Amino acid sequence: MLNKYKILFFYVLFSSIWILATDNILVLLNIPKGTLLIFQNIKGFLFVLLTSIFIFYLVLKREAYLNEKEEKNKLSLLINSMVDFVNFKDGEGRWTKANDFALQLFQIENVDYVGKKDSELAEYTEFYADALRYCEISDEQAWLKGTKSRCIEEISMPDGSVKTFDTIKIPSFNEDGSRKELVVMGRDVTERVLAEKKLAESEQKYKSLFDFNPELVYMIDLNGRLAEVNEHFYRFTGYTKDEYVFKPIFPLISKRDRRKVYQSYKHIINHNQSFTNEEIEIIMKNQTTKILRCTSVPMIINEKTVGIIGYAVDISKEKETERLLRKTEKLSVVGELAASVAHEIRNPLTSLKGFVQMLQKTNKEQEFYYRIMLDELERINIISSELLVLAKPQKIQFQKTNINHLLKDVGSLLESEANLYGVTLDIQVNECLPIIDCEPHQLKQLFINIIKNSIEASSKNVHVSLELKDQHTVKILFKDDGCGIDKERLKHLGEPFYSMKEKGTGLGLTVSYRIVEFHKGKISFRSSVNQGTEVELLLPIHK
Numbered sequence: 001m002l003n004k005y006k007i008l009f010f011y012v013l014f015s016s017i018w019i020l021a022t023d024n025i026l027v028l029l030n031i032p033k034g035t036l037l038i039f040q041n042i043k044g045f046l047f048v049l050l051t052s053i054f055i056f057y058l059v060l061k062r063e064a065y066l067n068e069k070e071e072k073n074k075l076s077l078l079i080n081s082m083v084d085f086v087n088f089k090d091g092e093g094r095w096t097k098a099n100d101f102a103l104q105l106f107q108i109e110n111v112d113y114v115g116k117k118d119s120e121l122a123e124y125t126e127f128y129a130d131a132l133r134y135c136e137i138s139d140e141q142a143w144l145k146g147t148k149s150r151c152i153e154e155i156s157m158p159d160g161s162v163k164t165f166d167t168i169k170i171p172s173f174n175e176d177g178s179r180k181e182l183v184v185m186g187r188d189v190t191e192r193v194l195a196e197k198k199l200a201e202s203e204q205k206y207k208s209l210f211d212f213n214p215e216l217v218y219m220i221d222l223n224g225r226l227a228e229v230n231e232h233f234y235r236f237t238g239y240t241k242d243e244y245v246f247k248p249i250f251p252l253i254s255k256r257d258r259r260k261v262y263q264s265y266k267h268i269i270n271h272n273q274s275f276t277n278e279e280i281e282i283i284m285k286n287q288t289t290k291i292l293r294c295t296s297v298p299m300i301i302n303e304k305t306v307g308i309i310g311y312a313v314d315i316s317k318e319k320e321t322e323r324l325l326r327k328t329e330k331l332s333v334v335g336e337l338a339a340s341v342a343h344e345i346r347n348p349l350t351s352l353k354g355f356v357q358m359l360q361k362t363n364k365e366q367e368f369y370y371r372i373m374l375d376e377l378e379r380i381n382i383i384s385s386e387l388l389v390l391a392k393p394q395k396i397q398f399q400k401t402n403i404n405h406l407l408k409d410v411g412s413l414l415e416s417e418a419n420l421y422g423v424t425l426d427i428q429v430n431e432c433l434p435i436i437d438c439e440p441h442q443l444k445q446l447f448i449n450i451i452k453n454s455i456e457a458s459s460k461n462v463h464v465s466l467e468l469k470d471q472h473t474v475k476i477l478f479k480d481d482g483c484g485i486d487k488e489r490l491k492h493l494g495e496p497f498y499s500m501k502e503k504g505t506g507l508g509l510t511v512s513y514r515i516v517e518f519h520k521g522k523i524s525f526r527s528s529v530n531q532g533t534e535v536e537l538l539l540p541i542h543k
Contacts, residue, residue: 014054018047085165085186091179093117093139105155106132131155139182142169153186164193216292216312219299224248224265227307236314238285254281254289264296268308272298279315290316345384353377398437398543403474404429406440407464410447414455423455423462430466433474437543438519446515450478450535453509457482457533469538478535485527493525 022043088097095113103109106128118136122129142149148170155163165186172180210217211230219227225246253261257280264275274297281289296310360370411427418425454462459482469475493509516523520540527533
């Protein structure tokens, strides 16, 4: 655009030429005075008209120029204030406009970039030469696509770091379909990508810790429902995901612990305090129970408690071991006591029994009382025998024995007692069973203890059967239809001095357990009140 002095110069020059040329032409034509006046008026009118058009055109052009310049300044200010990479290229890929960020990024701030392609600008920056050449390949893909495209591009920095750009490329075309302009905008998303990467790593660590934890991991929402649990929970409890996720937690807890769990839950939610090593009994899908040691902490998001997260360890075996250890300690104490007491009892017991028998023969009038005394002395003798069995294990002489013969002998011994109680004793022998290694006297004592308990349990029928469980084990099953045993008593069976009988010592089953232990066998009880009792005895065939 010409400046104002040039415009004034051309205007004066044009006006002078117009006046001199037109006046001289009219003089040379020798036009009459009246006609000359008319031509002078027409000439003046044309001059004014042409001058007005010239001035109006200059004003419009100047306004358009100023507007264009203002828009360019605004655009330049806008793109230079952006923290994004902005670049304009023509249809041939030559740079037409770029913001300061783009120039600084490729270290070409002092290069006259207008009209140059990326490959040409690559000559000015050794470090970013490859990156600029790749831009031409990337641009070509955007042209071929023909619409706005988006991609993630990584650019290495001189300090060794890498910047990641979310790049948008917008191609535009002329009406004839030829390439017009390509606008390239790239936002630095390095921090966002790093944050997303760290978040993904954190989520993966959390997922690994949660899903692959060998213990039970759980989340409970504010409504007391299981929001999420790991796979081990389903394997452990037997439930499937559909059966228990987003279901209330309390039906899973045994009734004895529900109140305790509820109070702990409310305390964690209301006071943001954790509970550690809390022992809770839970109910499996098969209705068995397990004891868990639970640690629960509040789950806080944005300073707001949204639930509870925790983990649980199965301590059922640990509790069973503790129970067995206590039982073993009791047996050890009883054994030590029995070893000394039993011998001390038997010596005076023999003398007393002898004198009573002597008095019984000489004084027939007191026969009834002597019989009672002898029965009670015999009972003391039996108790002392049981105490001896509970003493420290003695060396047992195992013998090859037919277990059918042992049970027949026991049946003969207890037949009169069964008749006295009105009980039918049915012992079904199995001649196909092999000879087993055992201590026959101890096994007889074991069988007597079990059958006597059934007879004294208000039974009408006591049934004993034998079978071969496998090639190494014999199974003996004792069944009765007596009063049964409640669950609480079942837990204490075998503990010394625990008995529900009026004259019981609680040593019979303790002795029985010890005999089974000596023989490396197993004994188990199944019973319900008023439904009878079933005792399963497993004995190894070979020592």
